[in-house]
Amino acid sequence: MIPDTYFSAAPDWTWWIVPYFFIGGIAGGAYFISALLVWFGRAEDRPVIHAGFYIATIGAVIGGILLILDLGRPERFWHMLFLNQDLPRLAFKSYSPISFGAWGLMGFGAIATASALGAAAAERRFGLRPFPWLNRGPFWKALVALGGFFGFFVAGYTGVLLTVTNRPVWADSPMLGMLFIASAASTAAATLILVGRRRFHTATIEWLSSFDAAVLVFELLVLIAFLATLGAAIDAWLGWWGAVLLVGVVLAGILVPLALHWRPRWFDAYGRRDAGRRGVWLARLSAERKVASAVLVLVGGFLLRLAVIMASEGIEHARLVRETLP
Amino acid sequence: MAEAMGFFTDTTICIGCKACEVACKSWNQLPARDGGAPQLTGLSYDNTAKLDGIHWRHVAFIEQFDQPYDGRWLMMSDVCKHCVQAGCLEVCPTGAIIRTEFDTVVIQSDVCNGCRACIAACPFGVIDVNPVAGTAQKCTLCYDRISEGLEPACSKACPTDSIQFGTVAELRERARGRVRQLHADGQEDAYLYGADPDGPLGGLNAFFLLVDDPHVYGLPREPELPSARLAGSSFFGAVGAAVLAILGVVGLRKRRMDELASEPAVPAEGEP
Numbered sequence A: 001m002i003p004d005t006y007f008s009a010a011p012d013w014t015w016w017i018v019p020y021f022f023i024g025g026i027a028g029g030a031y032f033i034s035a036l037l038v039w040f041g042r043a044e045d046r047p048v049i050h051a052g053f054y055i056a057t058i059g060a061v062i063g064g065i066l067l068i069l070d071l072g073r074p075e076r077f078w079h080m081l082f083l084n085q086d087l088p089r090l091a092f093k094s095y096s097p098i099s100f101g102a103w104g105l106m107g108f109g110a111i112a113t114a115s116a117l118g119a120a121a122a123e124r125r126f127g128l129r130p131f132p133w134l135n136r137g138p139f140w141k142a143l144v145a146l147g148g149f150f151g152f153f154v155a156g157y158t159g160v161l162l163t164v165t166n167r168p169v170w171a172d173s174p175m176l177g178m179l180f181i182a183s184a185a186s187t188a189a190a191t192l193i194l195v196g197r198r199r200f201h202t203a204t205i206e207w208l209s210s211f212d213a214a215v216l217v218f219e220l221l222v223l224i225a226f227l228a229t230l231g232a233a234i235d236a237w238l239g240w241w242g243a244v245l246l247v248g249v250v251l252a253g254i255l256v257p258l259a260l261h262w263r264p265r266w267f268d269a270y271g272r273r274d275a276g277r278r279g280v281w282l283a284r285l286s287a288e289r290k291v292a293s294a295v296l297v298l299v300g301g302f303l304l305r306l307a308v309i310m311a312s313e314g315i316e317h318a319r320l321v322r323e324t325l326p
Numbered sequence B: 001m002a003e004a005m006g007f008f009t010d011t012t013i014c015i016g017c018k019a020c021e022v023a024c025k026s027w028n029q030l031p032a033r034d035g036g037a038p039q040l041t042g043l044s045y046d047n048t049a050k051l052d053g054i055h056w057r058h059v060a061f062i063e064q065f066d067q068p069y070d071g072r073w074l075m076m077s078d079v080c081k082h083c084v085q086a087g088c089l090e091v092c093p094t095g096a097i098i099r100t101e102f103d104t105v106v107i108q109s110d111v112c113n114g115c116r117a118c119i120a121a122c123p124f125g126v127i128d129v130n131p132v133a134g135t136a137q138k139c140t141l142c143y144d145r146i147s148e149g150l151e152p153a154c155s156k157a158c159p160t161d162s163i164q165f166g167t168v169a170e171l172r173e174r175a176r177g178r179v180r181q182l183h184a185d186g187q188e189d190a191y192l193y194g195a196d197p198d199g200p201l202g203g204l205n206a207f208f209l210l211v212d213d214p215h216v217y218g219l220p221r222e223p224e225l226p227s228a229r230l231a232g233s234s235f236f237g238a239v240g241a242a243v244l245a246i247l248g249v250v251g252l253r254k255r256r257m258d259e260l261a262s263e264p265a266v267p268a269e270g271e272p
Helices: A017-040 A043-070 A074-080 A097-122 A138-163 A176-196 A202-228 A231-237 A240-262 A264-273 A276-287 A289-313 B019-027 B087-091 B117-121 B153-157 B168-184 B226-262
Strands: B005-010 B057-067 B070-079 B097-099 B105-107 B128-130 B135-137 B163-167 B191-193 B206-210
Touching (some): A017 A043, A017 A176, A017 A289, A017 B226, A043 A074, A043 A097, A043 A138, A043 A176, A176 B226, A202 A289, A231 A240, A231 A289, B005 B070, B005 B168, B070 B206, B087 B105, B087 B226, B153 B163, B163 B168, B168 B191
Parallel strands (some): B005 B206
Antiparallel strands (some): B191 B206
16 A cells, blocks of 8 residues: 555655755764863863864855755745744744754854864964853853754754655655765764874774774664654665665665774685785775764765665655556 | 635546647746656656646656557546645745635745745645755646736647646536536546545635546545644654653663662661
8 A cells, every 4th residue: 555645745855854864963072072072081182172163164055055045045044043034933843843843053153163262272273362251160061061962962853854844755764864874974073083084082083983893783774763653654775875875875884884993804804815805905994994984974974864865865756656546 | 815716627638739738837937847858657658747846837647558449548637625624834944835816725836945944744745845946836726926916827729628727716616517517427436536625624716527536547536635644643752751750750860770779788878
């Protein structure tokens, strides 16, 4: 039987929205990791904390721009925040993810910017003088905790937004929010590893790397739960986007990075065998396995958003596909 | 508030003339698709294909023929259902979608910013972007006409009264009578889709008389509000966030423990 979700229309959330989901996830995840290190880390973690704040701020700004570009009428983007016919009343709906998401992204952007300013001042960038209340102390720690919460929100509401529709795949399982949160954390850790592999303390990089591995395992379990709860809509994956999910996300984006983390010797063996070009390539992969793993996690995280969105976007209204249905 | 107004579309007397489509496009000044270039869909005599931002009425042609000369046509003039609990209205972040004094659901084009949340939220696939306006559009139940005491363009043009306009209460009464009449005449599969105020979405102010499964007509059997999925999805999101926080804290704790274990033991001197 065809699920009822196959009788809805696709919203054409595509080439601006896929990168937004990816970058927004990294931004939210990066802030969350920084918040963890602020609360439970120590002095050597400072450079990662600051990098997390910078990434979160840049991601929030780019994300906002992508969202505005996606609108049919970009000049009216502020209608999301204020009721244009009833100023200055706010446009806020607690039951509409796109509405509370717009506000959540605003709040996240504000906190991330404040945190990044505090970090930049502490590093004496842009000629700023340090303002300690934005870089240490109880107020700052409370702000960072709130930002960490917002980080999770920005990373996860996008999945909830897709579920709170009537579209195939998205609305058929309640797991998308959780899946996007997991992917946000893994891609953020990968981004931090790439950004700071030469600058961060070795112990911090090691922690990021093992955190990423643990998150990838969780992500794989959530992905399986997502597919298992789709019901009849699982058919949507019998095609090109299913192949992308299996090869790009599961194999390249999760399993190979996990192998690089836990079984690096598998890749050493290829290098030692000196099997022509392939051997050289794999030897390099093994030498730079943290970089290789991070790049693959990022590619997998992007392909996850792409596959989840496009698998549903490609589904036409059921009447157009089979003229006489049952 | 005025009385709730709506449509009763009796598909058994639709002849597929598409006068409703033409009247709708004409009155609402909806643009042609692709500058008027002809498009053949291959879906019987239906080249409109679906409801969208520039087609607010759509006559579906459904051919049910196992053998030549042995079967039937089903024709249905589809339209926005003006749901009593409307998914589009619920998700619209700008307040562009409103419920009018006639209990109908209208998108204000000058407020909409084209985010397209309503398109994905509608369980019937009614809404789409009007490429000229850049905003989401759909049937307004001719708000401009009914405010002036006129009948909507489509029902006015319908030559067989397959589309009837009136107060929802009166239309339901009339529709139930029509079902009884069809049952008495031997058409026992006739039933009303969306006429039950206790049914899905609190009933549809534009409801239909059908003679086959809703899926045959391109309609969902049990349309749902998107917000029905909000609590479950948010709950799992929160669980995911909690798991990640625990993974992070446990990892950081383990790092400290490992370091303490690898450091040479020193005599304890008070608090660390």
